[in-house]
Amino acid sequence: MSVASFLKAEHSTAFSFEVLPPLRGNSIETLFNSVERLMQFDPAYINITTHRTEVVYKEVSAGIFQRTTERKRPGTVAIAAALKSRYGVAAVPHVICSGFTPSELENELIDLSYLGITDLLVLRGDKAKSDRTFIAEQGGYNHAVELCEQVSAFNSGVMLDGTMHDSLATPFSFGVAGYPEKHEEAMNLDVDIQHLKAKINAGAEYVVTQMFFDNAKFFDFVARCRAAGIEVPIIPGLKPLTSLTQQALLPKTFHIDLPMELAAELVKCKSNEAVKALGVEWGTMQAKELKAAGVPSIHFYSMNAVASIEQIAKNVY
16 A cells, blocks of 8 residues: 555554665664664654755865765665665655756656655755755756656656656655745745645645644645645644754744744753753644644654654654
């Protein structure tokens, strides 16, 4: 059963989470240790992020720098295969426009199909750190809807050059991202929801949201999506607070607001440990309310937050 089919079926609120590939050169064992802490909650699926190639300048001699490219977290496809094999859990690699050409993406789809990994999360991805705005690779995609169309065409047997390939034993099933507080580049939330609907029309079967800290904004987002004719499952994404720096970092990086009640408690925190305790308390409250509302799954963003997610899950599941 695909993740999309599972999410559409009747069941109690499931648990899922997202992991990052290790930094280049680091062991995968640390990742496995984190995953194993959360396997006790029987995750329905595990997402694996993909990171674009970045331009870096390395000093080769005094005052002389060489321009090169580097992917700091390679290995998404391999990690998806490893998680599927090691834990028997559905692995959902992110497939992104950012930093990839359509041809490279087609090769990635071929590799994934050979491995029997047919659940995807299709995203545009972030802009390069050196760019002020998003710039696609030459001949690449500016929007996730274009990648959705490529995956759907691939499912129909159509390659980029127009030739046909053998039918897949299991076609790709994919979800896309949604933004309860709108994407930073959208003119307003209604326009953003229209862009989301275009991705659904291009083949996406469910939506996973950006993190949020105000459940009212999630419920309003779902209501707006339903009014716009989006009927696929919408999965809330949560990330517990874990450090003092997130007071400024999260609003700046993810363009989200912290509700006043949470902000008032956060400014009282004098240490990261105090923030973690608050994050568990607030995350538990959010998750319990979302579960009571009958959401199909709650998806947790685990970067630097595995211990907090473990505690929240113990409180909720």
